[in-house]
Amino acid sequence: MFTVSMFVRMLDMTIVTVALPAISRDYHVDTVSAGVVVVSYLLGLVIGIPAANWCGDRWGTKQVFVLGLVVFTLTSVACGVAQNLPQLMIFRLFQGLSGGLFGPVVMAMLVRTFPPEERIKASRVMTIPIAAAPLIGSVLGGFIADSLSWRWIFYINLPIGVAATLFALFFLDDDGVRARNPFDVLGFVYAAGGLTLLMYGLNKSVTEGWTSALVLGCVVGGVVLLGLLVFTELRAAHPLLDLRVFGNHIFRISSGIILMITAFNAAYNFVFPLLYQEVFGRSALRVGIDIGPAAIGAIAGAQVAVKMYHRLGPRRHLLVSLTASFVGLALMALIDVDTQRWLVWLIMLYTGAVSAIAYNAAQTTSFATLTPHQVGVASSLFSTATQTGAALGVSLLSTVLAGLGTTTDGGAPDLSTYQMGFVITSGLAIVALLLTLRVRDSEAAGTLESKPEKESVADANPAP
Known part of the structure; x- marks a missing residue:
């Protein structure tokens, strides 16, 4: 249920983008103007996130989660029946607002439900919607917009939302955490x-x-x-947001690492489609297929992360996976029009896997030493870091592309500019690596499985 709810929340961040041309034609506006539909959803998310912790502590995480799902589902239907662009923009704002409320609450419930040594397993499950939603959103959004109507992009949330809400009402337990602080x-x-x-x-x-x-x-x-x-x-x-939680060393450092990981993931997902379409002249469907292995790799990498985390410990886990992420991003800078397709798939698969392995570890260490009361506000701050990191990554790379110029003096697409974009993206992985040097395994010891003590020689070989 947690996975499904986070999936639809992430899906609605990407599925609408490919349908913007259809929306603009229906409302008789240009595509740039229709882009407000995407922006309003993102703004709703960041408005809802700060209040999520207070609402969860005041009325209970289950109640806020269910309320968020209900509002999200209803506003999805409202988006589908919107008669003009201003209506759609307002409904999308409230859709994002509800997503901003239940997103951090889901994180808080997971952290409070699982003991520290099992949180890496919970993180593994949550990686599936985070990795799969962008890919499925791009492909599904294009298919629906072309074959049905862009309005069905929102209608598909209705059965999913109803099912998730009913499941939460009957099977989800309240965590019992309450606080009557004034707003x-x-x-x-x-x-x-x-x-x-x-x-x-x-x-x-x-x-x-x-x-x-x-x-x-x-x-x-x-x-x-x-x-x-x-x-x-x-x-x-x-x-509302107890920023003293940043006094917790491992949370502060891990949040910085998360910000960098989401930044470089968003950056390469921004540059790669532009490279393929603007320089190589590939179709949008071809882009989705060739970037798809990154999502598959992320899901696979999350499964590997559990054993790797307990075997290496947080610090070495992050050092290895972030170094591997740097290599994957650097390899993307070598892709040109003659690169074999299977090699592109391999690079994307590899990069998606190692970045997911790093993300899982950073997410687990973030909450290692926080009290149950601190988990709520930390979840809101964690969600803020992921949203900010993604926006930062895209903004940084768009600035780089605009500054260097995407065409040559003759007007032809300039491959070197996009390759430099990947090089700079790999620099974000280096920043994450530098932050990892400050991670202390002792602070996250509670998130590691306790190793069974070896039987003593006397027990193994009892005296005659």
Whole structure:
């Protein structure tokens, strides 16, 4: 059920993108204007995330999870029947808002349900929707938009949402964690406003560039509001987001690693389709098929991560997997129009696997030493790190491509610019590696399986 709910939440981040041309034709607007449908969903997510912890602690994680699913399902249907672009934008905003509420709650329930030494197994399960949703979203969205109607992209959430809601109502236990703290209105305004401006600015930088007054104004405004958030929350008696959790060393370092992993994953998923379509002239379907092995690799890698984590320990696990991720990203920079297709598949499969292995370890260590009360706010902050990392990765690479120029002086596509994009993406893996050097296995010892003590020689060979 957790997997299904996270799958539809992740699916709706990607499935709409390929249907934008169909939506723009239906509403008689250009594709750029229709892009507000994607942006409004992302903004809804970042508005909902800060309040998720308070809602879960106030009314219970089960109740908030069910409410989030119900609203998500209803707004999905509303998106399908929207009569114009403004209606669709508003419904998508509320759809993202509900997803922002139940996403961190799912994380908190998993962490509280599983003992520390079994959380790597829970992380393995959660990797499936995170890895599979983008691929399935691209292929499924294109098929539905071409064969049926783009409205069915939203209608398919109805049976899934109903089934997940019924399952949660009858089989999900409440974790019992409650807190009657007053709602921190000022903290919410700063958090939601700051994240909204920052995310909007980063997303608009892809099309507007960093010289745009709108982009600069949003990013600077977002940073200022987030700075006020830090100042306010560290002094509040009952903060909405207790930023003191960053005083926990392993959580702080692991969150930074997660931010870098999501950044380089989003970056190569942004550059690869552009390389294939703009330089190689491949179709969108060909792009989906050739990038697909990365999702398969991620699912497979998550299964390997469990034994690897317990055998190597968090620090060596991360060092090995992030080094391997750097190699995979660097290999992408060598892809050209003559590269054999099977070799491209192998590189994508390998990179998807090793990055998932790294992600699983970082996610597990993040919550290693947190108390049950801290888990709620940590889940919200963790979700914020993943959203910010993805936006940062895409924004960084779009800036690089725009700065270097994607065409030669003669107007032909410039392969070297895209290859440099992959090189810079691999640099994000190096940043994650540097952060890993500060990981201490002793801090995450509780997440490791206890090794059975060996029988003593006397027990094994009893005296006659």
